[in-house]
Amino acid sequence: MKLILALGLCAALTLTACGEHGEPTGSVCPPTQTLTYVNFGKSFMDTYCVDCHSSTKTGAARHGAPAFHDYDTVEGVRQTIEHIDEQAAAGPNAVNTIMPEDAPKPTEAERRQLGEWLACGAP
Numbered sequence: 001m002k003l004i005l006a007l008g009l010c011a012a013l014t015l016t017a018c019g020e021h022g023e024p025t026g027s028v029c030p031p032t033q034t035l036t037y038v039n040f041g042k043s044f045m046d047t048y049c050v051d052c053h054s055s056t057k058t059g060a061a062r063h064g065a066p067a068f069h070d071y072d073t074v075e076g077v078r079q080t081i082e083h084i085d086e087q088a089a090a091g092p093n094a095v096n097t098i099m100p101e102d103a104p105k106p107t108e109a110e111r112r113q114l115g116e117w118l119a120c121g122a123p
Ligand code: HEC
Pocket: 015, 016, 017, 018, 019, 020, 045, 048, 049, 050, 051, 052, 053, 062, 063, 064, 065, 066, 069, 080, 083, 084, 087, 088, 099, 100, 101, 102
């Protein structure tokens, strides 16, 4: 209930004023997991995140994306795994849709894949 109230408030304010976090998704790395940066993570990040979160972008080109949250390399992803999980991934405990702010947005199935890939340590 508290969470729903908080989310309602966030929607009323601007995202930047809010700086909100979602919930950890509780995703687990499945024993049969096959997702890698090469076959999943890179295209996910390139499609949905690097317009703003890229080490090649500065100033206004980042559209407000915070420093040290750069997803144009797998190393950048691995540095903020928990933050990404809480902003954009889905799993048994939460479906987080705070990021990306604008279209194109990933499907829930893609968000679940993201959660699993992150839970495996973004291999
Ligand atoms: C249109 C630009 C844009 C896109 C695309 C975008 N972001 Fe963001 N991101 C932002 C901005 C702006 C903030 C700062 C928001 C705030 O402080 O409320 C942010 C903040 C974040 C944070 C830090 C939150 C924190 O304070 O811990 C994470 C993690 C994040 N984004 C992940 C992602 C991921 C993952 C994707 C792709 C699925 C993505 N973002 C796509 C603009 C973007």
